[in-house]
Amino acid sequence: xxxxxxxxxxxxxYFEKQGHSVQPSSP
Numbered sequence: 001x002x003x004x005x006x007x008x009x010x011x012x013x014y015f016e017k018q019g020h021s022v023q024p025s026s027p
Contacts, residue, residue, distance in 0.1 A: 002010075
């Protein structure tokens, strides 16, 4: 089971790969 940090890291990493700017305010 992934921790919240793992999910957040993969989530931010995914958006970075898509070329989007990472926003500090994320759900």
